[in-house]
Amino acid sequence: MIQPTFTRIGVIGAGAAGLITAHTLLRDGFQNVEVLTRDESPGGVWAAERVYPGLTINNVHGEFRFSPLPMPPPADAAATGGRLSGEDMRLYMETFASRFLPGKIKYRVEVLRIRPSDTDAWTVTVRHLGSNSVDDIVYDKIVLCTGGCSAPRIPDELTPEKAKSACFSGPILHSSQFGSRLADVVSAGKTGDVVIIGGGKSAQDIAAYLARRDIPVSMVFKTTDAVLATPVPYPAAIRKSRFLSVLSPHAELLTGLERFLHTTWLGSLIVRGMWALLTWSSFWVLSVPRGSPLRNAPNPLWTVRTNDEGTGRKDGFHALVKQEKIKLLAPARAVGYGADSRSILLDNGGKVPAAAVVLATGFTSSWSGVFDDTTMNDLGLGRIVGGVAPRGDHHWNYTTLARSSFSPNDGDKRGPSLYRGIVPAKNILRRNLAVNGAIYTTNNGYIHEVTANWISSYFLEDSFLHLPLSPEGAVAWTNRNAAWLRQRYPDALSYANESYSGDVAFWSWPQLADGLLADMQLQTMRSGGNAFTWPFKVIDLDEIKHLREERAALRAQGS
Helix, strand or coil: CCCCCCCEEEEECCCHHHHHHHHHHHHCCCCEEEEECCCCCCCHHHCCCCCCCCCEEEEECCCCCECCECCCCCCCHHHHCCEEEHHHHHHHHHHHHHHHCCCCEECCEEEEEEEECCCCCEEEEEEECCCCEEEEEEECEEEECCCCCCEECCCHHHCHHHHHHCCCCCCEEEHHHCCCCHHHHHHHHCCCCEEEECCCHHHHHHHHHHHHCCCCEEEECCCCCEEEECCCCCCHHHHCCCHHHHCCCCCCCCCHHHHHHHHCHHHHHHHHHHHHHHHHHHHHHCCCCCCCHHHCCCCCCCCCCEEEEECCCCCCHHHHHHCCCEEEECCCCEEEECCCCCEEEECCCCEEECCEEEECCCEECCCCCCCCHHHHHHHCCCCEECCCCCHHHCCCCCHHHCCCCCCHHHCCEECCCEECCCEEHHHCCCCCEEECCCEEECCHHHHHHHHHHHHHHHHHCCCCCCCCCCHHHHHHHHHHHHHHHHHHCCCHHHCCCHHHCCEEECCCHHHHHHHHHHHCCCCCCCCCCCCCCHHHCCCCHHHHCCHHHHHHHHHHHHC
């Protein structure tokens, strides 16, 4: 174990992953921890300057928080089924930062470049946005917590530059700018349609917000997200338990129930039947008619693009579509700006009038802008070609995955080479770089906190933390995991960027958390239950509240 007192650690990003990582490191004795963010306030995607009206997240109250800080119930819980708004998340993140990280966050500091130094440390070049001055900061260790939703992705044919060359006269913005440029959009909406490019959650939230204010809205998209909705709210034994996770195959099937469900003909029939029932009932609850473009969505068993609508809101997105307050131009793709300076061109030859354009087109990697190509390649943080084992070279002959097939457009590409979705495999023995927030999951609060403890033990060089003995062993794990993800989520690379695809455990996040806990030789399946009740036991953040003390006890035993 190293002595952490004088180790200087830079946490890049003040979103959820950055905040809990910094807090965990400080509690473990790393006194010299700094969080860098270009934002003016904490929260990342829920920072005050990024949160926009109408923003909601799929998680319900109690699911997205950290164990040190309770979360007050949302003000409009009855209307939303307990789902959290962007404002709820903003307030929670600001409270967490002020209570646990006073003086530790450097705001309005933009990271320009991260490069390795000769001393096995890292040199971080930053710009102080207040003074516009540039300087270098040297850290012994770095944790990347920039996430996959911080660098907007704007298609080449829809850039503001292309709009300018076509003399487009209305405002053009990415969905992440909607809050800061709301007045521009509303003003333009008084003269014509606001056109939203994209069919995902952000596009739907923005469209619903505008439609509630009688602003004409059109949406252009090829496909939309899968959706879950129920006639009555799920009880906690379903919504906050392992119920959905056991219906989702994981790389390791550790229980008899999971092996039955995913390796037998009857089990597969049950799994597929349950997901088909959930899909059918969701469309029924939300009154989505047959033939609607909103049915042009993936099966929730196969995708991470899934929105949880609860029981549906009377003034929610689907209800507003039904009331014809939101026009759906789908399936179609926007391919440019019209010569008349007030329209968007579609790939089907059509044209849609546009007074303003909101690009809900997703995000790109947050790493490529701060690492040069050589460092990205050395760390394995970019898209990797090769290294994916052929389908017959592994043992995932699950009956539930029998129809799995990957997109031929992906070729042999895969996501970043991160061991456990946390540590660059080729760099694993140096113990000077880790990532928190690159795992795509439905319970970020729980996974971020467990990951933060894993990272702290990794930096402390705890002897009880199970790690590969060599970079080659870590690379072998990432290659095997890439093969698993290829089969489990065939089209993931088409929408999950490198910063958000270190590992993917959407419904099966409890199994992934158990794997990280097992690495630390800590208790797994903490929600308890017997052979019949364990899938329905509620999982709560309080069950990981004392991971620091548990790791300290293991450390004391080994000293």
